[in-house]
Amino acid sequence: MDTFYYILGGILLLALVIAAFRFFQGPTAPDRIVALDAMSIILTAGLAMLALVFHRFIYIDVALIYAILGFMGIVSIARWMEKGI
Amino acid sequence: MIYYIASIAVMLIGLYAVLVKKNLIKIVIGLSLMDAGTHLLLVAIGFIKGGTAPIFSEPGLTADAMVDPVPQALVLTAIVIGLAVTAVALALVIRIYAQHKTLDIRKISSLKW
Amino acid sequence: MKKLLAAFLLGFIGYYLYTAFAGVPFGENKMEVGKDYLETTVPKTGAVNTVTSIVVNYRGFDTLGEVTVLFLAATGLGAILFGMKGKPEDKHREPSSILTTGAKALFPIIVLLGAYIFIHGHLTPGGGFQGGTIIATGVLILILGIKSFHANHALLSVMESLAGITFVVAGILGLAFGKNFLENILPLGTPGQVLSAGIIPIIYIAVGFKVGAELAGVLDTLMSTTRGEE
Amino acid sequence: MDITGIPFFLAVSFGGAFLAYLMNFAHRFLRNAVVLLTVSASAALLFWLGDETFSMEMGGFVLTLGKTPYSLFFAGIVALLAVPTVLFSFTYMAKEERPAMYYLNLLITIAAMYGILFSLDLLSLFIFWEIMTWSSFLLTIHKGGNATKAGVKYFLYSAAGAYAILFSVVILYNMSGSLLIEDVARSFVLQNPLMQLMLAGTLLFGFSVKAGLMPMHGWAPDAYAESPAPFTALFSGALSKMGIFGMGMVLYQIFLQSPFSLPVRELLAWAGGITSALATLRAIQQTDAKRLLAYSSVAQLGYIVMGLALGTPLSMMAALFITLLHGVFKAMLFFAVGAVYFRTGLTDLNELRGLIRRMPVSFLTVLMAIISLANIPPLGGFVGKWLLYESLIQSDHYFLVIVAFFSSTASFLYVYRLIFSIFLGQEEKEFEHVKEVPFLTMQLPMLALAAVTFITGIFPGIVLAPISSALTYLGFPIQHDMWSMSMLFNEWGNRMNLLAMISVIGTVFLTGFTILYFYRMRRTRYVTTKDIHTSGEVPTENENLTYAINFYQPFERAAHPVLSKSIRAWIDWIGRSVSELGDFLRHIYTGDGQTYAWYVVLFLTFMLAAGSWIL
Amino acid sequence: MRFVFSWIVLFAIWMALTSSLQIQEVLTGVITAGIVASFTWKNFTTKGLRYLHPKRIFYILLYILVFLKELVKSNFHVAWIVIHPKLPISPGIVRFPTKLKSETAKLILANSITLTPGTLSVDIKDNMYYIHWLEAQNMTDEEAAQNIAGPFENLLIKIFED
């Protein structure tokens, strides 16, 4: 089972790194945000996996909160882009 | 160790922004980064290898398998405080902007004598 | 030049900070009071979450202060931005109906989630601050998603007042019962259940309300002052 | 409270001040009555003052009050001048604003002077000293306008002096564990000589500022000129003498045993001599009556310091005698000038003239005073100056004799100008309606003091007796009639031959005076003074022929190079430098927020570096 | 009624959150859901309990199935595009009008379109959907509607607007 976890973790990490590549490359702000969005989704999944690995149900809550915050973050940025300051 | 260094680095980057950036908002971000670095540092201090969250939510968990809860509690407090200060700072920036129509800190030094 | 000097100075400071931490082994158990907290939290406070028992009980005074800081930020913001109004939104920038409908639908769920988090502060890695923040997030989505939405500041202010009063009164009750300020006066209950850990959940619920109301107020004040400005 | 005790005495003096302030809200007559009653009662109480000392603890320090023969002499001077001063003020100040503040501060100043004199320890002395300073400062700025500048200058000089005193007091206290002057004196001799020199030096410096000794006299002319005339009388007559009191105390109660005592005193004597000479020259240049008198005061205090510093019994006697007499005749002069100002609104010598028939009593007062000032018998001034010359000659200070004689003679020039410009010459239309000042409140004080100069001239023993007990207290071996060591008294004892004096010297003076007067008169024509047309010539600015303007212009031209190099320039330079430094330093605080953040980071870096470097 | 509906939904969410049947939790949930519903129900729902009618529940389940089918289908389609070395796409923004009136229905439709790979709801203006499409071609609004919203729209009408 551990091997399975390692593989999953590895894939997530790889996805994260690839997405981060776009984040740093840009070129426009929305591009970075798209990358950020993807990264936060990957991290949400990662948090859920941590709960699995440590067998701690409570970590699932963290994933849920993280999902909400990620969502709010993107919407805020989007509205901000639309409105100026 | 690398965590300490990374946290300190985050702090110093924030401080660098405070010292060098001209845009008020960037300076505020710099201050938040300083805070964030300190918070990271606190968490790093409390971290124990193999330790889990200090919550006895499931049977069988023992104290010696847990990370230090104190820094987490402190960070929780410190984050909220930092957030509050940032909010006030942003409010001040808004006022400054409304009055001076600029965010360049160099142009905001009418108080002298 | 300035940048170079700044970098030099910061490198200098960084070096000293590094030496300060050079003697702190990373990842090792160096707890002193931390150990005591872990050992006493369940039997003495009834709270399963040690961080919560520290935040609300052992170091509850800090938290009272922290709540106050937030309260002051909200108050200060209102004072600083008093009388400032943003321009009305131009039509091109109104939120889309998707966002509006989504916001309306998500708001109750987010609020419920926030409530869940602060009600279970002593059981899960949540608490008043986290829950309150989530609730404020809920308000934020309304601000973002509903055209010319304004939080009901009167209601928020009543909420934060009541919540703050609850916290202080919970503290004073300790005194009234011949104990110390903020000392628990309720039965501890069964660890792990909702109704346990004495006054911790009560305080954390109050904190949740307070933080939620305050952050929402802060967000609304900031957004409505800047809304529409270039 | 013991009615003969010093606490009661001071309570009356200070209490009267506040009572008078409160009474102002009732009625001004009531207030004036309280004022007069207070100073009279203090004066009267001096006679009943008991011998016991009084101690109290305050702020962890023991304060001790008590009278000494030395202080009693000075207290007498204060009392002697205080009563006429308040009397003179009643009418004079009636026109001015904020009379309540004036009387409050005046009475506080008077009370504080008593306090200084009756302090047996250095701290009480300093406390009363400072109270005197600030209350007199408030009096100085009372008129507003230029007075403010003069007052601030006065205060700053005073503060420099006072803090020099305090500096020594703190160190002396630390050394001896006591503030009592006698205890301090006892432990003082145990210190190393250089320490002794420094401590005594700062103390003497501090006291000499108040005395207006050059080069610390910069405040005096402005302050005297700008403060209300009645107060100036007290200011110059009594208040500046507190500096003399302190210097005497330091020199003979504390510093005497030090190896540096003699050279320091020699230096002081020279400073006194130079002060008298230079200030006299300055006085001659003045065109404002009050400024003229102000420089004259500085000059006279120079004499006093000279006598004080020589430290022979005779010179001390001279110094103390002049201290009293100067107080009296200078008060007369300020009163008279004040009276003229009261009626005409002028103190400018170039604008005043011919008031002799309009204000005869004022004229008489000025005449009496300048006779005294110019050391002409039979009035008191003569006795003091004579004693001084004698002591200078006896102690072989021949050069100082020349200096003193020179300035005495030169002082003729300015006193002549004073009386001539104001009272003699052609009457002006504009002064037609000028009347003499009221008798009771203004003439009486002047006449009373004039009588004092007369009496002390004829019966110097009245003054010399308390002086000798004061000197005995200071440790000078003087028997009761020891003043007979002066030639002056060898033959007549404590009483002078009035007739001989008048016939010998008085005639000389009056002759000279008359000659001068008529010499001047001959050159005048009966036109209005503002009419400067003279035989068709166009007058140039520097050769203004209107006679009273630029009275001593030729002299000024001659003296200018000497005077302009006065040390005041140095003091001004210090003031300017401090000011410029302040202006430079304020630029530290004119940055933006980031500037200050840089300060913080630089400071932190410095602290970390310094800390680890020290380790 | 709308309040009760909100309460029920929120309570269900609460139960999911706690995943516990402890009596304390249930009671707390009832109370909390009630409180939250009491000040949110006006915005939360427009129809109330009608959504709990069995017919609608049937259509909801049907909709989920259809949606999942579309999801999987288009998912693999787009996955193929992503891995394809030539990136065979021709992106663009197309539009179509909708027959839906309910705002909630419009939201669900927009979300469904967005979630199914290949299409992305950029905006709704009045009744006009603007969709970013990876394989956009010049076509009429009706064709676009058929292509993009086709499987969902009718079911949504049945759920929300009958």
Added chain:
Amino acid sequence: MNIMTIIGMLLTSLGALFLLLGAIGIVRMPDMYTRMQAGTKATTLGAMSFILGIGFMEPAWLIKTILIVVFIALSNPISSHALARAAHRSGIFPLSRENIDLYKKDNQEDKS
């Protein structure tokens, strides 16, 4: 190893795969809109599948994980939409070989 665990493992594997594909899509796609199409969406679906899978592997958590999945399904398209709209309105238009951008066209008509 029961059936639930196997379903869970399948779902998590699938999810992880889609997360990876999404990340690749973000890097490969030519413009912001297509990146959202290929990237954000794929990662979203991946995360949903992944989290659901975890719920199957720990059946006690299933309900809660479903809740999260529903929440993501509800919220993520909204944020994507908001972002796309904002980008478009701030002047970033999609690449298109045939200039198909009816949204731009309609907006311009609205304004004039």
Added chain:
Amino acid sequence: MPELFPLSPVHYVAAPLLAAFLLPLVAKLSRSFIKILPGLTFLYVLYVSAVLYPQALQAPIIEQIAGWAPPLGINLYYGPMAGLFASLFSALGFIVWLYSLTQMKQEPLDRFYILLMMLVAGATGMVLTGDIFNLFVFMEITAISAYSLTAFLREDDKAEAGFKYILIGSLASAFVLLGIAILYSYTGTLNLADLALNMDKVPLSVRVIVFGLFLVGFGIEAEIFPLNGWAPDAYSAAPAPVSALFAGITVKAALYALARVTILLFPFAGSMALISILGLVTLVISELAALHQKNLFRMLAYSSMGQVGLAIAALGLFTAEGVYAALFAMINHAIVKGMLFLTVFAMAGGSATLDGLNGMGRKKPILSLLFTLGAFAIIGLPPFSGFWSKLSVLTAMGQTGNYAMIAIVLATTIVEAAYFLRATGRLYLSEGNPAEGKTPLSAIAALAVLAAGILWIGFFPGSIDETLTAGAQDLLDTAKYTEGVLKD
């Protein structure tokens, strides 16, 4: 009531907090509560002082919050020094409230009073707490109130001052927090007494670094040069009642924190000497910079920095006499500078300049007299309070043989006299025709209380001798502190 709620130091914090939380509610009932409630609160904490402070003089009161013995819980240490400060703060708070009743008109008043109460409560918390992180929290409460109050008025530039303050203040809090983190990482505890006993676990070099961080952190709030750049701006921008509190309260609290932390955790001769020197430097530079100020509030601000520098110089001696003198100087400064700020505001308004004082002596004689009194007291003229405080500073310096320090202090006093008397002189200038205006009785009463304090201490300096002596001993006797706190 006393039986139901036994008085304890926590009331200093709890009562204002309760009032602050209540204020928005009662404001809805009646707007007049906005003004009444803070007054009642300050009265109550004054009452708490009246009861507790005499007890503290006998033996320090140590309160364990939430019933947890230190180092687990947070404790309050209400010794003679903390008691002195707490009482002083309460009194000043009350006076400023009394003054603000009529002088403070800018809305939103409810927020103003909340921030005002919290400024006082935060500062009081700073001196009461026995826990270093809790100290940080209270420092933030104080600071965030201060930031908001600085920018409270609507005019231009107020926000600028607020931003400068928050910028530098945030650096302060970041450094303090960092210092706390380092200490915790070595000792695993946060209680000050416990830390004091465990400082040997921290290597000397690290202690120096932490001391540097704390010095900068608390030094910013304590207005030590060169960390005080924010101060002149903040003082001149804030409403005068607030400036009075800055001078009287916030600086004092930071200074207390610095002193307590230094003596407990970093009792090296070097650190103490350093503090003394910094105090002197602050004194000299501030007083010189004040010389050229035309804005009166700015002038008073520099003067404040100078006075605090004086107190710091004395404090740095860390002898009984030195601390005594420092406490004396702080009390004096709190009263006198408070009065000056309030007087100037009542006389010439919020943007008072030197020229604005011209002719005040005639138009507003009482206020002019009060200003004169304040100026004299600050300079240190007898028989006013400032004289005794300055004298005690000088004798304390004399006792350690620092004659040069005495000379420096006296020399700067002359500078101080120069600018204060220049201002005083302006009052009595005949030019200038300031507007007439009645000062309300409550404001005069507030000023009168302070003036009475100046005179009382001036004539009866012995009356606070016991207080100061006990306070000084309390600070210096670290063994008693640690034993008291950790007795079980």
